Amino acid sequence: MTLSEVTKIDGVAGNFTVTVKEAPRYVDMEKCIACGACTEKCPKKVDSEYDAATGKRKAIYVKYAQAVPLKYQIDPANCIRLQKPGACGFCEKVCDAGAINFNDTEKIHTLNVGAVVLAPGFEAYDPTDAKVWGFGVYKNVITSLQLERYLSASGPTEGHLIRPSDGKPVNKVAFLQCIGSRDENLCGNGYCSSVCCMYAIKEAVIAKDHVPGLQTSIFYMDMRTHGKEFDQYLERAREDSGVRFVRCRVNGVETDGASSDLRLRYVNEEGRQKEEFFDMVVLSVGLQTPKHVLELAQTADIKLTADNFAATSDFAPVQTSREGIFTCGAIAGPKDIPQSVVEGSAAAAAVADLLAPSRFALTRQASFPAEKDISQQEPRIGVFVCHCGSNIAGVVDVKAVEEYAATLPDVVYVERNLFSCSQDTQNMIAKRIQEKDLNRIVIAACTPRTHEPLFRETLKAAGLNEYLVEMANIRNHNSWVHSKNPQDATAKAKDLVRMAAAKVTFGDSLKPVAVPITQKGLVIGGGVAGMTAALNLARQGFEVHLVEKSDTLGGNALNIKHTWSGEHVPTQVAKLIDKVIWNDRIIIHKEHTVTAVEGFVGNFRSTITGADGSSKVIEHGTGVVAIGGEAFLPKEYNYETITRVVTAVQFDKLFELKEKHVKQAKRFVFIQCVGSREGDHMYCSKVCCTHSVQSAIALKKENPERNVYILYRDMRTYAQRESLFRQARKLGVIFINYELHGKPKVTENGPDIDVEVWDHVLHRPLKIKADMVILATAIRPREDAAELGKLYKVPVDGHGFFQEAHAKLKPVDFSTDGMFVAGLAHYPKPVEEAVAQALAASARAATLLSKTQISLDAVKAAVDENYCDGCALCVDVCPYHAITLVERAGEDDRAKGRLISVNKAKCKGCGLCQGTCPKRGVAVSGFTMRQISAQIQAALAV
């Protein structure tokens, strides 16, 4: 439901009545074919929201070229006709589909739902009002979001970075961080927006790719690249790409007058006043809750934090203050894409926990017409050539490709589409298949990686087997890479179409492979993440085996007293353990580890072995790896020789016990990044800055006379944690910045501990006399992570943490189907992120466990018993261990001997067996020798 807003939520969890107001689109979605004729004629130009006002759109428009649904809409505030009846109306005249409806009206829908998930997102801070940045005054001051659009191939300059004021090339650009964040004076947003440091680095690196020789400088206070692999990217940006980093707060942007260059004045790290000129200044704007979301929060009757984000508990990070209403994404605090995606899945898990009894009560199965038997038919190929807007048609002469395709053997129908992937074209293709009795389809468009599933659905909808389609990638492999040689690109597009047609000619109808699912889960690790995942799966109705190596549940959380927001961890962990123990769907295996694994998605068999040496086998459909991390024990800073140099975990214990030395001590020094962000451990442990700040606050509150120092490299109190940093500064905690090349020195000197550090404000070495030194030590992966990973064929990264399938879009999935990851095993993280990830892993597992069988892709290796002689060459090359040797079943001597058998569930259809086989005894369906040979011959037949 687009153009729609929630105006009322009545009822209780499990049974809400929601009122939704749908604004008029003035375009009939059923009729609009997104041809674009209306936009072309529309005389009214306004700033495009999608392009962040860097480009223009018309009053009738689509949000962006790949929009879903791809239907035009009229912006009533800017439409000449809607503002002045009788005027204009050009769009209506040119619309052949008759889709324009100026009399469209607002609709009110009343819907009955069991739960509501609020995912309304954020808005970028608007720096206009702050005035000092010159935004809206000087044209060459732009926001980071605008830079994204300038750098984008679909943006206003098609990816060319030019100065908005005069169109001249950009040579020197400055990024100013914390615009609209960490700033209570100018914008009132005291929190850190969490994502801007990282996106500024990314934009700087990409801008340098676009403009060779471009000088980029990032002006920042603290570099907050705390996410997975972020610090490595920061180092590469600095060392390899040559991005310059300047630690300072710039106070404003001035212009140089005639040249439109921009002047920045700042105090550099040596304490000198500097003045520097730039062609362009990019404001790294923060994230904030927009006004309409504040209204939504009021409508939903949920509580907000002081920073205007939805209030949630660290142990229930997607649950709002109103039961049955959940959140995910930036409404509950500024966060990056992976964490937002994690929370989306986590919210799904939380909803499923609530609504599990009504699962499948309201869903409908998609129905497809009966499949046509084409085995006896001659090939009748239909070719659809996509323009992809101007992506393909801007380079390739698509009309020539169309004409050429019509001349190919067995091709009976050819057509061009503006966007072959749009919904209306999909419907049209299905219609053509039926009208023209087509039985093989070629889509000359983009990559099958992203779009093949879509076209398969189209074929199914037309009653044709979904495997009778072949894609010719005339965009990624052609128009994009040969954009400077249109003639060659057109010739290559013809080649690609000819090859695809040749291959599909010999295509067969294939049946997907159905594999039954064991509807049980396995969770490895009994910490907060593991227990959360197990509990959620159990409450969704699935039996779960929880395997814990030690003799206690609780994991690393047993060492933590408070979360960053002050929630008491021991109470929450005790509650969680209680729930897990008393849930009769959870079977707990303490003092057990996984020692052997066989099987595949839906059908795993894991052997677990106990401390006493006894083993048992667990059958399960999915698995969650939540084995946690380990606290690093340092050797530096004389940790091993000075007793009053302790780790943060040790200090917490001593502080809680009101130990004598801590109680009496007056001088404390915290040292950050011990074992993090250096050498082979180039990653941030994410929780230590916040933790030290919390400890420092507690020490100061207990006795304000104490001197508390925190020696840091970048203070990473990200998101709403920034309030703790502010509080610590107000309480008089002293923060001293050090660099990696000038690490503090810690020595024992009689009753004192001497800590020497270079002070960047005073520009001289500083000696602090301390009673106690607390080392903020790193979080390390478990030693046995890689070993466990091998059992399930899931990878660990260079640091030893588990590697997810995709950093952004599949943050809790493994590349091995059916396996998921959560908690510290994936990367250091605070409690609420571990809990969200655990819920997400559970939601992802439940998408499989809720079904009795899964249907797998039909592209699998198949044995030809006539040719296979059991030589077994293919058994060794199969990376998925899907091939085994079996005895032939035949009676007579000739048939005796061995041959191979392929486990279709394990087989990924990679084709290594086919390439290895000297006898043509095995072939991958959809890629048979006949098909590939036809394709190659077509390639050579020019």
Place this chain on the structure above:
Amino acid sequence: MQDTKKIGSVMIVGGGVTGMQAALDLADAGYYVYLVEKSGAIGGAMAQLDKTFPTNDCSM
């Protein structure tokens, strides 16, 4: 709280990456989903980004 029958459908307010992910997971797990989006098309803020770290994938 066994009194009321629970409705097997969910409303997701917001069609950005996080809302879409919630919608997909719920639909795949057997719940009927209403995805409510304020603007004319789903996609949210991520659709505006040029490329994303670390794969430099196009955000589409």
